[in-house]
Amino acid sequence: xxGAVKALRRxxxxxxxxxxxxxxxxxxxxxxxxxxxxxSTFLVMAIRMxxxxxxxxxxxxxxxxxxxRNSRVATTAALRYTTAAPAIAQDPIKPSVNVEYTKLFINxxxxxxxxxxxxxxxxxRTGEVIAHVAEGDxxxxxxxxxxxxxxxxxxxxxxxxxxxxxxVLFRIADLIEKHNDEIATxxxxxxxxxxxxxxxxxxxxxxxxxxxxxxxxxxxxxxxVSADGPYHVQTLHEPIGVVGxxxxxxxxxxxxxxKIGPALACGNTVVLKTAEQTPLSAxxxxxxxxxxxxxxxVVNVISGFGPTAGAALCxxxxxxxxxxxxxxxxxxxxxxxxxxxxxxxxxxxLGGKSPFVVCEDADVDQAVExxxxxxxxxxxxCCCAGSRTYVHNSIYxxxxxxxxxxxxxxxxxxxxxxxxxxxxxxxxxxxxxxLKYIRSGVESGATLETGGDRLGTRGYYIKPTxxxxxxxxxxxxxxxxxxxxxxxxxxxxxxxxxRRANATKYxxxxxxxxKNIDTANTFMRALRVGTIWINCFDIFDAAIPFxxxxxxxxxxEKGQYSLKQYLxxxxxxxxxxxxxxxxxxxxxxxxCIMSLVMSCFExxxxxxxx
Numbered sequence: 001x002x003g004a005v006k007a008l009r010r011x012x013x014x015x016x017x018x019x020x021x022x023x024x025x026x027x028x029x030x031x032x033x034x035x036x037x038x039x040s041t042f043l044v045m046a047i048r049m050x051x052x053x054x055x056x057x058x059x060x061x062x063x064x065x066x067x068x069r070n071s072r073v074a075t076t077a078a079l080r081y082t083t084a085a086p087a088i089a090q091d092p093i094k095p096s097v098n099v100e101y102t103k104l105f106i107n108x109x110x111x112x113x114x115x116x117x118x119x120x121x122x123x124x125r126t127g128e129v130i131a132h133v134a135e136g137d138x139x140x141x142x143x144x145x146x147x148x149x150x151x152x153x154x155x156x157x158x159x160x161x162x163x164x165x166x167x168v169l170f171r172i173a174d175l176i177e178k179h180n181d182e183i184a185t186x187x188x189x190x191x192x193x194x195x196x197x198x199x200x201x202x203x204x205x206x207x208x209x210x211x212x213x214x215x216x217x218x219x220x221x222x223x224x225v226s227a228d229g230p231y232h233v234q235t236l237h238e239p240i241g242v243v244g245x246x247x248x249x250x251x252x253x254x255x256x257x258x259k260i261g262p263a264l265a266c267g268n269t270v271v272l273k274t275a276e277q278t279p280l281s282a283x284x285x286x287x288x289x290x291x292x293x294x295x296x297x298v299v300n301v302i303s304g305f306g307p308t309a310g311a312a313l314c315x316x317x318x319x320x321x322x323x324x325x326x327x328x329x330x331x332x333x334x335x336x337x338x339x340x341x342x343x344x345x346x347x348x349x350l351g352g353k354s355p356f357v358v359c360e361d362a363d364v365d366q367a368v369e370x371x372x373x374x375x376x377x378x379x380x381x382c383c384c385a386g387s388r389t390y391v392h393n394s395i396y397x398x399x400x401x402x403x404x405x406x407x408x409x410x411x412x413x414x415x416x417x418x419x420x421x422x423x424x425x426x427x428x429x430x431x432x433x434x435l436k437y438i439r440s441g442v443e444s445g446a447t448l449e450t451g452g453d454r455l456g457t458r459g460y461y462i463k464p465t466x467x468x469x470x471x472x473x474x475x476x477x478x479x480x481x482x483x484x485x486x487x488x489x490x491x492x493x494x495x496x497x498x499r500r501a502n503a504t505k506y507x508x509x510x511x512x513x514x515k516n517i518d519t520a521n522t523f524m525r526a527l528r529v530g531t532i533w534i535n536c537f538d539i540f541d542a543a544i545p546f547x548x549x550x551x552x553x554x555x556x557e558k559g560q561y562s563l564k565q566y567l568x569x570x571x572x573x574x575x576x577x578x579x580x581x582x583x584x585x586x587x588x589x590x591x592c593i594m595s596l597v598m599s600c601f602e603x604x605x606x607x608x609x610x
Contacts (some may be wrong), residue, residue, distance in 0.1 A: 003493070003504065012334075017284040018271070019066075019552075027082050027469035028160050028448050030575040032314035034346040034388075036430065048232065050428075053176050058379060061428050064209075067264055067303075071461060073085035082363045090414075092123070092126055092414050092459075093414055093416040093417060095185050095186075095188070095189045095416070096181075096185060096203045097185045097186060097189075097324075099130060099131040099186070099280060099285050100271035100512065101280075101287055102118075102131050102132065102133045102134060102279075102280075102283065103134045103283075103304075104134045104140055104154050104158075104300075104301050104303065104467050105142075105283060105297050105299075105300060105301040105302075106140070106143050106144045106147055106149035106296045106302075107143075107151075107294075107300065108290060108296030108297060108536055110287075111134075112134055112138040113135050113140050113304075113475065114135040114137070114140055114143070115135070115138065115139070115144075116123075117135040117137070117234065118132040118133060118134055118135055118261050119132065119133060119135045119276065119303075119305075119481075119521070120132055120133075120426070120437040121133050121190055121276075121277065121278070121280060122254055122277075123145050123189060123190075123191060123192075123459075124191065124192035124423070124424040124425065124426055124427065124459060124460050125414060125423070125424055125458075125459045125460075125550050126458055127428065127458075127459060127460070130189060130190060130280070131280070133279050133280075133283070133303045134303060134304070134341075135303070136302035136303055136308075136309045136538045137304060137306035137308045137309055137312070138275070138308060138309070138312040138388050139301055140304070140309065141271065141273075141302060141304075141309055141312040141313050141316065142175075142312070142316075143314050143355060144271045144300035144302055145244075145271055145318050146314075146318075146489075147296070147297035147300055148242045148269040148270065148300055149242050149268045149269075149296070150296055150297055151295060151296065151297030151298050152239070152242055152268070152269040152420060153243055155269075155295050155296070155297060155298070156265075156295055157267060157269060157294075157295050157298045157337055158239050158267040158268070161215070161216035161218075162200040162217045162219075162220065162267075163218045165217045165218075165265065165267065165411060165585065166214040166215065166217035166218055166265070166386075167214075167262065167417055168264075168293055168294055168544070169210055169211070169213060169261070169264060169265060170211060170518060171216045171290060171291075171292035171293060172210055172288060172292040172294070173206075173207045173210035173211045173214065175288040175291055175292055175293075176203065176206060176207055176210070176285060177203070177204075177207045179288065180203050182201055182284070182445060183203060183253065183281055183285065183563075184198040184202075184203055186197035186237075186280045186281045186284055187202070187252065187253055187261050187278075187281045187429050188415050188416060188423075189282075190252070190277075190278045190279070190280045190281065190345050191250075191252060191278045191426060192278070192379065192413060192415055192423040192424040192425065192426060192460070193251060193378060193379075193423060194415045194420065194421070194422075194423055194598075195415055196418065197378070198243075201560050202251065202253070202254050203253070204254055205257075205283055205542075206254055206256075206257040207538065208494050208541075208542050209254075209257045209258060209261050209542045210257055210261050212261070212378070212542035212543065213261035213262050213264070213265040213542075213563075214265065214561070215399050215543075215563055216262075216265050216563060217343050218267060220238050220265070220544070220563060220567070221237065222234055222235035222236045222255070222459040222569070222570075223235045223265060225346055227569075227573070230575065230576035230577060231416075231573050231574060231575055231576060232571050232576060233571065233572070233574075234571075234572050235569055235570065235571055235572070236569070236572060237266075237567045237568075237569060237570075238267075238567065238568050238569075238570055239266045239267035239268045239566065239567065239568070240266070240268055240320050240321045240345075240566055240568050241268060241320030241321065241566060242268070242269050242270075242271065242273070242318060242319050242320050242321075243263045243268045243269070243282065243319070243320065243321045243322070243323065243566065244270075244271050244272075244273075244313040244314065244316065244319040244321070244322045244323070244344075245259040245260070245263070245270055245271070245272040245273070245322070245323045246273045246306075246310055246313065246314075246322075246325070246334075247259060247273070247274060247275060247282070247324065248271070248275050248325045249275035249277040249324050249327060250378060250381040250382065250383070250426070250482075251378075251424050252274065252278040252281050253282060253285065254276060255274070256281075256282050256285065256595070258325075258557045258558060258562075259323050259325075260270065260299060260561050261271065261562075262562040262565065262566050263323075263347060263566045264294075264298070265566075266301070266563060266566040266567050268321075268566055269297060269298050269299070270298065270299045270300065270333045271300045271302065271313060271319065272299065272301050272302070273301075273302045273303075273304060273309050273310055274298065274301065274302070274303050274304075276304065276305050276306075277426055277427055278324075279303035280408070282301050282303075283301060283303065285352030286293075286299070286301045293473065298466065306330065310334075311333075311337060312339070314333075314334050314338055314596055315337040315338075315340065315341040316341065317342050319344060320344075321344055321345050321346075321347075321556075321565070321566065322334060322338055322344055322345070322346045322347070323346070323347040323348075323557075323565065324346065324348055324349070325346070325348075325349040325383075325557075326339075326350065326507075327350065327351050327480075328350040328480075328506075328552070331348045331350040331553065334346060334348070335348070345565075346554070346555075346558065347547075347553075347554065347555035347565045348409055348553040348554050348555065349383065349546070349547055349548065349552075349553045349555075350383070350508070350552050350553040350555055351480040351508070351550060351551070352383045352384050352385070352387075352480060352506045352507075352509060352548065352552050353382055353387055353477075353479070353480055353506045353550060354374075354384050354385060354386050354387060354388065354390045354506075354508055354509040354511065354529070355389075355390055355497075355510050355511070355527070356370075356374050356375075356386030356388065356389045356390065356510070356511040356512075356513070356537070357390045357491075357497055357498075357510070357511065357512045357513065357514075357523065358390065358391045358392060358395070358399060358513045358515060359494075359512070359514035359515075359516070359519055360390070360392040360394050360395060361514055361515045361516055361519075362392075362395065362513045362514060362515070364395055364398050364402060364514075365400065365402065366405050366513075367391075367469065367513045367581075368402040368404065368406055369401060370511070370513060370535075370536070370537055371386060371403065371486070371511075371513075372387050372403065372406045372410075372486070373406070373537060373538070374386030374511055374537040375387055375389070375484070375485075375486045375500030375539065376407075376421070376422060376484050376486070377538060378411060378426050378463055378538050379423060379424070379426075379462075379483065379484055380434075380481070380482060380483045380484040380485060381423055381425070381426065381430075381482050381483065382482075382538070383480075383508060383552075384508050384509035384538070385482075386509075386510075386511050386537060387480070387481060387485070387486070387487060388477055388487055388489060388501070389403075389486060389487060389488045389489065390490075390491050390497050390500070390501065391488055391489070391490060391491070391588060392490075392491060392492075392598045393491065394565055396488075396490045398420055398487065400449060400466075400488055403466055403486065404448070404449040404450050404466050405490060407449075407464040407465070407466045407486070408452050408464075408471065409448055409599060410464045411460055412455050412463070412464065413461075422464065422484060423461075424459045424461045424462075425460040425461075425462060425521065426460070427460065428460060430461065430482065430483070431454075431460035433481075433482070433483070433547040434462055434482070434483030434485065435453075435454065435462065435480065436479060437475060437476055437481045437483070438451075438453075438476075438485060439463055440474075440476060441467050441470070441474060441475070441476040441485070441487070442475070444471075444474045444475065445471075445474075446464075446467040446468070446470045446471070446474060446476060446487070447463070447467060447468045447469045449466040449467065450463070450464070450465065450466050450468060450491075451463035451464050451465030451466060451484070451485075455516075462483060462484055464486075465484060465486065466485045466486045466488065466490045467485070467486065467487050467488065469490075470487040470489045470527070472489065472500055472503065473559055474487075475488065476477060478504065480506070492525075494519065494522060498526045498527065500524065502526055502527065502528050504524075504551045505550055505551040506548070506550060506551060507529045507530065507548050507549075507550035507551070507552045508529060508530055508531070508532075508547075508548040508549075508552035508553070509529050509530060509531040509532070509533070510523070510527045510529045510532050510533070511532070511534075511536075511537045512524075512527075512531045512532065512533070512534050512535070513535055514534075514535070518598075519536075520534045528549045529548070529549055529552075530544060530545075530546065530547045530548045530549055530552065530553075530556075531544075532563040534597060540558070542558055542559070543558070543559050544558055544559055545557070545558055545559040545560075545561040545562065546558050546559075
């Protein structure tokens, strides 16, 4: 309360200050006197009210309150959990943008769905409707595919110079960068992701990815191949055609960029389906595609549901390639639809249950912080989250205690509020799924160190949860939870933990924390995953390929490797028996003979002279 009052005195003066200080006891004194909550709860609620009021006049008020000594931060964070409901009870911050784009984007135009149906997209902070969005289905997918096919077969995009395509991609990146605030606000509102995370990390990464592939556009080329016989052989790398892409809800616009960047750089056209939970940011960016000068029909964006729009896209006979990010079960379905239609190739980035291995030589404090980030980032809604934390038995107890303390300090609340580290889960379905897994962990005998329940009474907030004494066969150790649930397992030696880490159907990513380079190299080779982070985690760059082993997917996204997913290789063999080639060949032979004769003649003359 002292920190709050000091902040109050700095922010207000005179009658304003007195009004705030008087309102604290007036608002709560009745409930306090009647014994409805304790004195400590009274203090916390007072702090919450003061902070809320200050935030209306200063966006940095919460950050100001959290500055200072670590003890005060820890106390504030701990109190947040002892009074769960008041922590989220204040009214959510109202976003500063209007939702303007809710229709399907087909052939360069925003249009209603053929059926006229719409569906609501919800605010995860409250469960309330943000907007009603056009519901695309089979007929709308057909319209979009026709537009994309015409744009590929007859339009300018695949035929224009690679340099011109790169300029369009650069303009798209520039416009996204220009509209950072609006896009970040829509993304946060629609998905519950932290605003600061979207605005300062994800959108700059989106811009970087698009510029990276803009730079690649005019560097895609084939090879000249040496072959036996009188033939000239070359390979051409050509765009594959109409590409169907389906993006997830956990990183909607980032996956939008990962998908369209390489596809457009290679000269393809696209039909992209958004996740039904998060359509708003992709529809907004569709407007920017127009402004950047992208020809009509090159990118078409459909909002809709998987069983209708998604299935129609995957089984469409005029779609030449698919790319999907999502669950392993859905990936299996997509593979079947692709095979049963026209055998279209498929890129899949699917689920994971990534091990994070903390070796015996690790700095425990640093390892705890990194393991915490590896799991809890983005509300735990990451396909590559380090959701199996393996800790050497010599440091296990210390690690568990510190992991518990770190989880208790994690600030959970409105994702628009500066200083919060965790927002709500995406939807009521995901919220209930996570809570079900938490109950399963308790029932199976794991030790619940902290968390384990919802936070507040409104929205889809879950307390950061830590389990210890987890066994490999427990559901919380085998299944992809996709939520803020850390499972800490114990191991004795490296061979054992390598075997256990690999004993899963997934193979997306892994983390290893050690000071020993030989240990790092051993794990690097032994773990069967697509990405291994050594003493770091979730390091993404436009140039770093990403994808999984086993049932975590096939193909790679980002980097040079992603381009290969969107190109066909054509071999061109030209016979050298063609008269034009023979004429050149004869001239070359005559020239060689004449050179040889002249050389011999010169040698003879020199001999006679001597």
